[in-house]
Amino acid sequence: MDLSVEQPNLSDADGGGEDRLSALPDDVLIHILVLVDDAAESARTSILARRWHRRRLWAHLPELNFNFIEHRRIGAALAAHEAPGLGLVFALTMDASPESASAWLPIAARDLYGQIYLEVVVRPEEAEERGGGAIDLPCFDKASCIMLKPGFLRLALPPSGVFARLKDLWLVDFQVAHGECGLGDLLSSQRCPSLQSLVVRNARGLDSFTIRHDSLLDMELSDLDRLQQLTVVAPALQKLKVCGCFADPLNRDMSAANVSAPRLTKLEWTNDYDPSSIQIDIKRMTLLERLNIQLFIQGGLEGDSQHNQYCMMLLRHFDRIHTLDLLITYPPGICTGPYMMEHMPRLPNITYLALCVMAYGHSFGASSFDVLRRCTSAKKLDLYFLPEKELEEQTPCPSGCTCDDPPSWRTEELALNCLEEIVILRMRGTEHEVALVQRLFHWATSLKRLEIDFHELIPESKVKELRQLLPSFSRPDVCIDWSDL
Secondary structure, three states: OOOOOOOOOOOOOOOOOOOOHHHOOHHHHHHHHHOOOOHHHHHHHHHHOHHHHHOOHHHHOOEEEEEOOOHHHHHHHHHHOOOOOEEEEEEEEOOOOHHHHHHHHHHHHHHEEEEEEEEEOOOHHHHHHOOOOEEEOOOOOOOOEEEEEOOOOEEEOOOOOOOOOOOEEEEEEEEOOOOOOOHHHHOOOOOOOOOOEEEEEEEEOOOEEEEEOOOOOEEEEEOOOOOOEEEEEOOOOOEEEEEOOOOOOOOHHHOEEEEEOOOOOEEEEEOOOOOOOEEEOHHHOOOOOEEEEEEEOEOOOOOHHHHHHHHHHHHHHOOOOOEEEEEEEOOOOOOOOOEOOOOOOOOOOOOEEEEEEEOOOOOOHHHHHHHHOOOOOOOEEEEEEEOOOOOOOOOOOOOOOOOOOOHHHHOOOOOOOOOOEEEEEEEOOOHHHHHHHHHHHHHOOOOOEEEEEEOOOOOHHHHHHHHHHHHHHOOOOOEEEEOOO
16 A cells, blocks of 8 residues: 555664553554544554554554545555544545546445545646546445535536435535536435535536425525526425525526525525515524525615615514624725615514625715614624725725715714624724724613624734724723734
């Protein structure tokens, strides 16, 4: 077996040193090897003890980790493995050969009773160059968790077989050959009877997806921009996230969805929502407690106004939810269009409001004030400032921008008498952020605790300035926690 390990020559005349490790029981030695983070490194530790080397204890490990090793060497190691079962196979590789991966996966499937994680690190263009081949996924009949991230290589699902013990399945960054590629059949109650959690994210070529499952509890479908047809029938489902789907501009009018999940407690739907084609059985969702939606402040794209109207319908129907996750988005350019949130209903039962703001440099105090005055029963408020990937210098809005209208929010009273805790995430210390925080201290007369998490790229000098400025807005009895400590 080739793990690029030079096998040592451990003779009795190796210097006469005392070999204390060999006196340890096998189970102790194996436990030590498990702590080594790489299979090749585990094999190299043979030099530490004669019995360790002679009995190839690494081959009895219940877990194997392969870090940036070629597929052929992974296959050789698995073939030489002698333990009665495998609890974990972790493989991180830059080998973009689908055929080589397909060769060792059946060996892993034979013995795996726990978790497999496979990630192929390749450039997108390299994956496209290898578009002719596909990784053949075998049936893992004993595995409890499968996490695959094949770097946009094609993935061929097994046409038969039962994944009897599979509870968690992640399929991320992959290509399908034609349409649904049998994904719905694989994920049925008949073939995955124990499945509880499913994530399908960033799948290229997936234009149709149907899942009917009796015991599935948690499902995420994200960044499936080519998806046109979605059917979900999941009577036990409790959490559903559908984000970044139905985004193909050429086929948006052809998109359709039908969702039946009467036991849902959390719904995240940040896509276009048109009740004439997107059928969500909201009347039966009597247990829903948390809703996550996106609203546009002003029209930037065609359909934004209609999107807001339909989301308002969801809010009015679920007016008894306890938690609202709301993403409000400004247009990247100048704000000149009509304000599109005037029809947002009052939500008297909200106790937890998570407000994410994608402002693109605009003032967001007026819109935040508008949301807060409709959720005056909130006890906790999370403020999340987006985008978070880079720290850009704030530029003044061009002349004629209406993002701060009406400016009366800076002086108008607002009774947030129930609000006791505020958490601010990714604060950069812009003028607009500081202005809103100052008003929050004034409005939240019962505030007990404020936690502030600064953006990771904010200069230390700015952090020091804010740690002196913000407490000056607060009452002495408010506890301020700085998460950078």
